[in-house]
Amino acid sequence: MKGTLSQNDAVSPVIGVVLLFAISITLATVTAGVVVAGDDALVSTTPQASFDFTYEAGASGSADLTDSGDSGALTMTHVGGDTIDASKLEVRAEPGGTVSESALGWSGDIAAGTSATVTVDADATVRLVHSTDGGSTTVATWDGDS
Structure with missing residues (x-):
């Protein structure tokens, strides 16, 4: 019996090393998967841009x-920050409605200096x-009569 017990004592550390190795490989694989797949989630898709608003009573705009x-x-003027794809930008007025790039005369990219006027x-x-x-995300807001 004494010989049998001493042979089993060596099996336990070997199993421990194999399990530790398997856990390490699994963690490395999961971490690599999260880093590679999660890279897109870390990138902000909302443009960071500044707009200036100028209101002229009694006048009218293109929409x-x-x-x-x-x-x-x-009049809404892009004054700085990221360039924005015009097809992804809408102007929403409450009350009023929504217009997109074609009604505003915007096309392509909206960069600093680009403006549009709505009534x-x-x-x-x-x-x-x-x-x-x-x-969707609000990039800029104008509150009338405020």
């Missing part, structure tokens, strides 16, 4: 987003919304 009441022309109610809230397959 009408009025609902009722006093209205005027709201909106004086008390409207206007949002520039960037849309992708993953959803």
Whole structure:
């Protein structure tokens, strides 16, 4: 019996080393998979851009987003930050509606200096919304009568 026990004592450390090696390989594989697959998730898809808004009462723009009441022309100018694909940017007025790049005269990329003018109610809230397959995000907001 004494000989049998001493032979089994050597099996336990070998199993421990094999299990430790298997766990290390599994963790390395999972970590590599997360780093490679998760790389896209770490990149922000929302452009970081600044817009300047200028409102002129009684004037009108290229697209009408009025609902009722006093209205005027709201000029939206990209003043800095990321260039934005015009096909992914909408102008949403509440109340009023939504217009996209064709009604605004935007095409291609919207870069610093690019502007568009819409007719909106004086008390409207206007949002520039960037849309992708993953959803939509407000890039800039103008609050009328504030």
